[in-house]
Amino acid sequence: MSALSNVKMPPWLQGLATSQNKSSLAAPIFLIMMLSMMILPLPAFVLDIFFTFNIALAIVVLLTSLYTVKPLDFMAFPTVLLVSTMLRLSLNVASTRIVLTEGHTGADAAGKVVEAFGHFLIGGNYTVGIVVFIILTIINFIVVTKGAGRIAEVGARFALDAMPGKQMAIDADLNAGLIGEADARKRRNEVSQEAEFYGAMDGASKYVRGDAVAGILVTVINVIGGLLVGVIQHGLPFGEAAQIYTLLAIGDGLVAQIPSLIISIAAGIVVSRVASEEDIGTQMVSQLFARVEVLYVTGGIIFGLGLIPGMPNLMFLTIGGAILGAGYMMARKQKVEGSPVAKAAKAEAEAAAAAAAAPPAPEQEEASWQDVMPVDTLGLEVGYRLIPLVDKTQGGELLKRIKGIRKKFAQEVGFLAPPVHIRDNLELKPSAYRITLKGVEVGMGEAFNGQFLAINPGMASGTLQGLVTTDPAFGLPATWIDASLRDQAQGMGYTVVDAGTVVATHLNHLISTHASELLGRAEVQALLDHLAKEAPRLVEDLVPKMVSLSALQKVLQNLLVEGVHIRDMRTIIETLAEHTVHTQDPGDLTALVRMALGRAIVQQLFPGTNELSVMTLDNRLERLLMQALAASGPDGAGIEPGLADTIAQQAAQAAQQQEAMGLTPVLLVPGPLRALLSRFLRRALPQLKVLSHAEIPESKTIRVTALVGQQPG
Incomplete structure (x- = not known):
């Protein structure tokens, strides 16, 4: 014992023994085990263990797919599909070897599992076994696997087509300060993983189809090979050899084909489900039996069929009556819960409990300065349906996004905006919200919690089914859509955001617009x-x-x-x-x-370029404005109204041309005119920026794209 204790383990063995991630060894061991099954002969008892494990693995995969909320929660499914297929093929090779070598000894030559499937499931009749095996193979090959593969193929195509739109939405949220760099990186990874998942599922489904074909061929080869071995090598009569080896081959095929069918069904469930916060079982029960009218009509039809002479009356009447009874119970439950009496009783009970727990009401105090409430600088009022967006206990993310907005505003603009006071307002529509500045409304809109706003940035193709509206922040055409249409909208080029992002973006835009008042x-x-x-x-x-x-x-x-x-x-x-x-x-x-600050102002308007594409004033208009400014003073009151309208119209046309070319609308004027024209044009053209010649750095090149005030002709 002491001699052994002095022996030192090699470094690689020590690292292996002390490794924290023992699960990383599972895959290599599993692959080595499958190769061993193909090469080394296995006793019938070991083969029973592996057949049972294969069935258990298929059931685990099926149940995991049922409780998966979204496909990426089971991201390893394509690999599991491939490994389970290889396991079945390895078992086919191992069982074929033992069937052909030991089949003449009896029906249990390949183990108790194969014998049970050959006798118990098909009654020992190899004709019935052949028919059942062919039907299971057809169901697996033509129906389940082909459908799941097609869904995976279409899903991969839509995921790839929607990837640019999703990436744009992530970049928009990042630029608006709604998410951080870490969240953006995580969401980008999810977008790429989704496309890779559906692509991998499309490829992995081909393995399952190949497995179905291989199962048929292996079964046929086992039958033919068994007949040759039994009749020629062991001298069995043809009828006896046909029964023994056919039962063994069919039992072996069923043992492999049933787990294959289960895993194919799991693959179909994973790729065919629509993204939701509920697992597939909860979705089916809550949506399939949600309407009482459906149960009444179905129960009535089944019950009516039971009244027809010659039909299995007892069975139809029993099932129809049970469905009608379930509909009645559900309708009664909904009626009781939604009745005014029940609501009033519940409210009365809650009020009584609150009154019992509350201390005695104090005497009414005199009015004091404590009753004068200061006006909130920034306020956000929401309807009752939007309360979950601002309630931490209900998973609301809007509070976190507002913190991100204030932080990004402070970093970019240069001062910290006041906190946003959030409260509910029952006077608003259920899905409406209102943004106030010093108690005065500056913005209002509607956001539908649970739905998504598909915004057309100008490049989207096609129309969507939903409530047509406009983006409350920038006035772009948009449509409120259900969650099921989100991927389709992104694939069509729409920018899709949730209700919380709509409110946060609107708030961010108004804070930036009213920065001077804050x-x-x-x-x-x-x-x-x-x-x-x-x-x-x-x-x-x-x-x-x-x-x-x-x-x-x-x-x-x-x-x-x-x-x-x-x-x-x-x-x-x-x-x-x-x-x-x-x-x-x-x-x-x-x-x-x-x-x-000229260099910073120009950098803010023309990032990353030395050539400034700007609009300027016509020389005659410039001289006229300088004369008017000298006569009237800096307020510009002496500008003739007709001339003012002409300047506003031509500036608007030139600004539209600038924006159409993808350029920032900037008007370059002499220094004395800058404040006057900026103040004059700001109300009609808030997107137009007015710069003076003195604010342009010497290193920049100026390119004039339009003249304001130029006479036609």
């Missing part, structure tokens, strides 16, 4: 405190010595109104510190800050 004095002070941690002297020298907090707030709001981010607070503070000694006018200071 920047209050508290947020400006928080910005200064944050900057003071890195550059305390810079902040101390500016506020309040050189510029007041309200003036700084006005400059920052002016930038946000025109969509300019204020992340670069250092540059803004330094520019103000340099120029506040000359002017305190917020408009002039905003223009100076914009020139300092």
Whole structure:
């Protein structure tokens, strides 16, 4: 014992013994076992064990497919299909060897399992066995396997066609801040895995069809070979040899064909189910027996057939009466649960319980300042059907998405937006929501929980069945569809999002649009405190010595109104510190800050390019506007109304041409005109950005694509 204890294990054996992932050895051992069955002779007892294991494996696979919620939950199914097929073929080889070598000794030569299938299932009649075996093979080969293979083929095609649309939807959610990089990577993997799964299922189904053909050929060969061996080698009479070897061959074929049929049915269940949050059993029961009218009509038909003379009356009357009784019980249950009396009794019981548990009501207190509730800066009100979207206990994801929106807004724009106060509002429609800013409604829409909004980005083909509407955030044409049409819509080029994403995207758009109104004095002070941690002297020298907090707030709001981010607070503070000694006018200071931020503004509008495609003013119009500005002042009140309408119309046409070419609509004007035209065109053309020549970096090249104010001809 001591000598053995001093023997050291090789490093590879130590690693194998201490491995945490013992299950990784299962596949190599299983493959070696299948090869051994093909090469080495097996005793009948061992063959019984493997036949029983094969049947158990088929049942496990079938039950797993029944309790699978979505196909990717059983992603290993194509491999399991291949391995189970190879196991059956290995068992066919091993059983064929023992049937031909030991078949003359009796019906139990190939083990008790083969004998039981040959005698118990088919009554010892090899003619009946041949017919049953052929029928099972036909069912497996022509019906189940062919149908499952076709569904897998179509599923793989639709999954591949829908992959670009799904990837675009993931990128859109990522860009909107609704999901993080990790979630986006996970969803991309799921999209690719889904396509690979259906492709693998399409290929794996060919193995099952080949297994069915091989089962027929192996059975025929076993019968013919058994007759030759029994008659020629062992001298058995032809009739006795035919009965022994045919029963053995048919029993062997049935033992292999029944598990094959079970696994084929499992494959059909996995690829034919529609994605849902319920397993297939719950779906079938809840949907097949959901309507009382169906049970009444079915029970009435069966009961009526039982009244016809010559029919098996007792059986039909019993089954029909049972179905009618089940329908009556279901209708009674629904009526009791939905009756006003039951609802009132339930509400009364709940109210009584709450009253018993509640402490005595205190005396009515005098009104105080505590009764004055401050107005929420940002508010989201939802109808009662949208409450699950904002309730953590019901799995609502909207709260998490709103946190992501605020974080992404802070990173991009440069300050932290106020929290969003969420509450339910019974005055709204059940599926409606309302977004408020300082107590005033700024956006409203409808989102149907459990359905998906298919948005047409302009490239979608075909129409979808559902409620036609528009995207509440950007006004694009859209349709509310059921979950079953999601993959079809993505394959047609639609961007498909759920109800929570619709609300979150609308909220994100409105927060970005009203960023200037969200920047209050508290947020400006928080910005200064944050900057003071890195550059305390810079902040101390500016506020309040050189510029007041309200003036700084006005400059920052002016930038946000025109969509300019204020992340670069250092540059803004330094520019103000340099120029506040000359002017305190917020408009002039905003223009100076914009020139300092010119490179960032241009980068925001024209990312990744040195050529700026812009619109400009016609020379005559430019001179006319400069004269009007000099005569009327910076407010531009002296511009003639007809000229103002012409400028607005031509600017709108030029902006549409820019967008049609895939370009950002930007109007380049002289510095003195920039604020005037930006303020004038902002209401009619919010997508148009107005830049001055002084804001363009010298390294950029300007390409004029349209002239506003040019005379025709």
